[in-house]
Amino acid sequence: MALLDRSEWYDVARATNWTPRYVTETDLFPPDLSDPFGLPMTAWEAFDEPYKVSYREYVKVQREKDSNAYSVKAALSRSKYYDSADEGYLSLLKLHYGAVSLTEYQACQAQGRMSRFSKAPGMRNTATFGMMDEMRHTQLQLFFPHELLARDRQFDWAHEAAHTKNWAVLGGRHTMDDIMMTRDAITTSIMLSFAFETGLTNLQMVGLASDSEAMGDFTFSNMITSIQSDEARHAQLGTPSIEILIKNGKKAEAQKALDISFWRVWRLFAILTGIPMDYYIPLKNRHMSFKEFMHEWVIKQFARQLSDIGLEKPWYWDLFLDDIENHHHCQQGGIWSWRPTVWWNPPGAVGPKERAWLEQKYPGWNDSYGRYWDVITGNLLDGHEEKTHPNCIPVICNMCQIPVSNRPGPKWKARVYQLDYQGKRFNFCTPVCKWIFEQEPERYKDFETIVDRMFSGVIDPPTLPQVLIYMGIGVVSNGGRDGYDYSWVDGHRKQAAE
Amino acid sequence: MTASKPATRSKNMAGPLLRGGEIAVAACEAIQEDNPEKQVVIEDHRTYVRVEAEGGLIIRRKTMEEILGRPFRMQELEVNLTGFSGQIETDENYMRWYLKLDL
Ligand SMILES: [Fe+2]
Ligand SMILES: [Fe+2]
Ligand SMILES: [Zn+2]
Numbered sequence: 001m002a003l004l005d006r007s008e009w010y011d012v013a014r015a016t017n018w019t020p021r022y023v024t025e026t027d028l029f030p031p032d033l034s035d036p037f038g039l040p041m042t043a044w045e046a047f048d049e050p051y052k053v054s055y056r057e058y059v060k061v062q063r064e065k066d067s068n069a070y071s072v073k074a075a076l077s078r079s080k081y082y083d084s085a086d087e088g089y090l091s092l093l094k095l096h097y098g099a100v101s102l103t104e105y106q107a108c109q110a111q112g113r114m115s116r117f118s119k120a121p122g123m124r125n126t127a128t129f130g131m132m133d134e135m136r137h138t139q140l141q142l143f144f145p146h147e148l149l150a151r152d153r154q155f156d157w158a159h160e161a162a163h164t165k166n167w168a169v170l171g172g173r174h175t176m177d178d179i180m181m182t183r184d185a186i187t188t189s190i191m192l193s194f195a196f197e198t199g200l201t202n203l204q205m206v207g208l209a210s211d212s213e214a215m216g217d218f219t220f221s222n223m224i225t226s227i228q229s230d231e232a233r234h235a236q237l238g239t240p241s242i243e244i245l246i247k248n249g250k251k252a253e254a255q256k257a258l259d260i261s262f263w264r265v266w267r268l269f270a271i272l273t274g275i276p277m278d279y280y281i282p283l284k285n286r287h288m289s290f291k292e293f294m295h296e297w298v299i300k301q302f303a304r305q306l307s308d309i310g311l312e313k314p315w316y317w318d319l320f321l322d323d324i325e326n327h328h329h330c331q332q333g334g335i336w337s338w339r340p341t342v343w344w345n346p347p348g349a350v351g352p353k354e355r356a357w358l359e360q361k362y363p364g365w366n367d368s369y370g371r372y373w374d375v376i377t378g379n380l381l382d383g384h385e386e387k388t389h390p391n392c393i394p395v396i397c398n399m400c401q402i403p404v405s406n407r408p409g410p411k412w413k414a415r416v417y418q419l420d421y422q423g424k425r426f427n428f429c430t431p432v433c434k435w436i437f438e439q440e441p442e443r444y445k446d447f448e449t450i451v452d453r454m455f456s457g458v459i460d461p462p463t464l465p466q467v468l469i470y471m472g473i474g475v476v477s478n479g480g481r482d483g484y485d486y487s488w489v490d491g492h493r494k495q496a497a498e
Numbered sequence: 499m500t501a502s503k504p505a506t507r508s509k510n511m512a513g514p515l516l517r518g519g520e521i522a523v524a525a526c527e528a529i530q531e532d533n534p535e536k537q538v539v540i541e542d543h544r545t546y547v548r549v550e551a552e553g554g555l556i557i558r559r560k561t562m563e564e565i566l567g568r569p570f571r572m573q574e575l576e577v578n579l580t581g582f583s584g585q586i587e588t589d590e591n592y593m594r595w596y597l598k599l600d601l
Contacts (some may be wrong), residue, residue: 052588057573064577146517206515206580209545223547225517238587301583304509308585308597380508418581 005007009496016121034117035186037250047120051236058129062230063134069140071217081217082148087345087451087483089215089257092276093145096204099172099272103139105162108134110180110192110274111234117183122129123237130193132213132235137227144223151476164472167450168271171401172284174278174447175264182443185476186241190254191261194238200265201231203273207293211277214285222422225407239309246310258306259314259490260439263432267318267400274328275335279349279357280483289361294324316432323430329369330405337376337390339480341471347366350375351491368409382494396449398495399433400428421445500514509601510600511539512584513550514557514593520566522547522578524563554584554596 020028029035035044053061082090100208111131115124145158161169179191205228209221245254274290288296301320303313314320336346350358358365379387393404395416404427406414417428421441429432437444452469454462459470473479513529516522529549536551549555562570563570572590587594 049586051584053573053576057571061576062569063575064574068577202581206546210543213545225580229517229576229578232579232581233576239585304597304601306582307601308599315581 006052006057010052010054013085014121015045015135016124017041017119023196025199029117029119031184033113033184035119036184037186037245037248037253038252039119039244039248040401041119042121043248043487044118047122047240049126049237051126051241052231053129053233056130062132064476065125065226065229070222071221073144076219077281079149081219082151084281085217086215088282088347088349089212089217091344091346091480091483092127092208092212092280093148093217094152094154094157094218095272095276095342096208097141097145097155098161098343099139099168099268100204101145101158103172103176104134104137104141106181106188107192108138108174108485110188111489114185114188114237116185118189119240122240123185123189126234130237131449132231133230133234136230136327140223140227144219151382154343156347156476157472160472160476162202162341165450166343166406166471166473167396167401172268172448174399175268175290178443179261179264179271185243187257189241190257192238193235195258195261197231197235198238198305199298201260201270202236202297203269203293205231207288207297208273208276211281211285214287215227215281226319228477242309242311251310255311258311259316260436262314262402263316263320263436266323267433268324270328271331271335271402275332275346278328278361279332279354280347283354286357290328291361292325316430316435319430319432326407327405329362329365330407331402333369333372333403333408334394334403336482337388338394339482340389341468341473342480343473343477345480345483347371347488349484349488350377351488352490352495354488364409372408377489377492380486381493385486391452394453396451397429397433398447398449399428399444401438401449402429404429505587507579508552509549510552510554510594510597512554512597513538513548513582514555514579514595515548515581515583516578517546517580521574524562524565525549525557525575525578527565528557529555530558532561548583550570552581553600554594556592556594558592561589589592 012148020276025041033274102457108131111127111134114127115131118124118127120282142159145155148155162173180188183191184410205224209225212224213221230250245251260284277286277290277293306313330344335342336348339346355366355370355373358369376388379385394405396402397404406412408414417431417434419426419428419434419437422445424445426437428437446458450456453459454467454469458466468474501593514525518527526540526547526549533551533555534550536553538549538551541548557575559570559572563575572588572593575593582595584595587596588594
């Protein structure tokens with residue numbers, strides 16, 4: 001029997017709105033969960049998802065994707081790749097799984113809420129597929145690292161990270177809770193589907209995959225690009241949302257949702273993708289610098305898409321361009337210095353050759369970040385490893401939960417942006433994090449940073465050993481050490497001898 | 499697949515990003531065939547191939563069927579479609595990447 005073409009039945013099958021009779025429309029779609037912008041039902045019925053799929057097609061295609069991902073893994077697991085893999089690269093994997101695996105499950109819940117609470121039948125439909133996609137991503141990224149547990153307990157963070165209060169996890173969770181767990185369906189479609197998935201997931205799932213393929217880890221690169229093929233589809237549910245809001249006079253609201261989420265996710269991805277790309281991947285295997293990648297995917301591709309659907313670049317675009325030059329270099333220095341507090345082994349990896357590469361990709365690196373590493377390198381050459389561990393507590397941003405930092409060097413640019421609200425002083429890393437707080441202080445004001453918790457009695461006693469236990473270090477696995485056991489200093493030692 | 503890089507790129511480039519595989523190879527060929535008037539730029543980045551042209555590109559189911567020598571559903575392209583620049587339009591007989599505004 002011949003099947004009807006999809007376009008012949010799709011619009012009819014998707015028309016799933018009805019007139020509720022024994023509850024009100026507001027009961028069925030509470031504005032806080034559904035649409036706080038107050039657009040009429042008919043406005044949302046115009047929602048036309050650009051990337052269409054039928055359930056029959058979905059099952060067929062997803063089955064093919066899954067069987068490919070799992071069979072590549074099965075075929076390559078005999079190769080013992082991970083037994084001799086580079087330590088810096090393994091750190092990239094540990095960071096990835098700890099940060100991403102259960103975030104996929106959060107995304108699954110967020111898609112579930114859009115599929116229930118959106119007034120747009122087209123969004124409910126797309127989000128239903130999105131929900132199943134995210135379940136697949138969770139399963140893949142819990143299953144793949146599982147076999148690595150036997151060789152290295154730090155891989156347990158793939159599953160455990162989300163259940164800990166590690167400082168890096170608090171940062172991720174604060175952002176993800178903000179943009180996809182505590183927003184209405186429409187705002188979620190802008191914050192999650194458009195700003196996060198369309199704008200930034202490519203960095204990790206495609207950009208980093210190029211590097212991991214160069215490392216010979218086809219299991220991983222194949223798996224995450226398979227995931228990204230789902231993202232490319234379900235991320236499209238943000239575009240019609242934005243177009244409908246603009247058409248109904250709500251452009252400012254759509255723009256604000258984009259501006260908040262894009263910044264929040266950017267602050268995380270610079271750490272998640274930027275540091276591994278520019279520091280953890282061995283020099284010979286690097287494909288592009290993080291900055292080059294940002295230019296290709298975000299500054300060109302995403303910004304172009306923004307203007308095409310009728311939004312503007314976020315108001316802080318210049319600050320963002322500056323952050324691309326700085327944020328991940330700062331955090332590489334910070335994370336390396338506080339390495340015992342994380343679940344991977346961050347390599348310093350700034351030997352003479354790496355520094356030359358960094359200087360070429362980020363002109364001025366030697367004269368700024370290089371100076372920070374000069375001190376560390378000097379201490380290591382003098383045999384004073386203990387001096388490479390800071391004895392102070394960082395100032396944590398009350399929004400992104402990341403230590404406040406900026407470009408070192410002759411002109412020290414680090415400063416904190418403060419705000420007094422209801423008798424409490426809040427610290428922010430940038431005017432952008434402060435601006436986000438100001439948009440809705442009640443949403444954010446009660447969250448305690450990891451440092452707040454040391455002073456408020458939550459972490460008791462506030463000693464280093466207790467802080468580490470609180471963060472899951474020594475509980476889930478050991479904390480980090482230098483990924484290469486300082487061997488990257490050898491090049492400098494040779495240079496000094498010459 | 500050959501990689502080529504133009505000296506300057508316009509602001510109006512749109513097209514698919516494909517990850518390696520049988521379908522991706524066929525799709526690159528089909529895109530050349532389905533967009534004869536366009537200068538198609540193909541950039542190889544190991545895990546993905548960026549295929550773009552000024553104003554966008556189209557790929558047709560019929561062309562894919564000729565190249566693969568078997569029936570093809572447009573949706574199958576998704577297995578290798580890791581992303582795209584511009585906006586997308588999907589139909590059972592074609593997929594299209596485009597930009598509304600000419601900048
Ligand atoms: Fe996902
Ligand atoms: Fe997603
Ligand atoms: Zn911040």
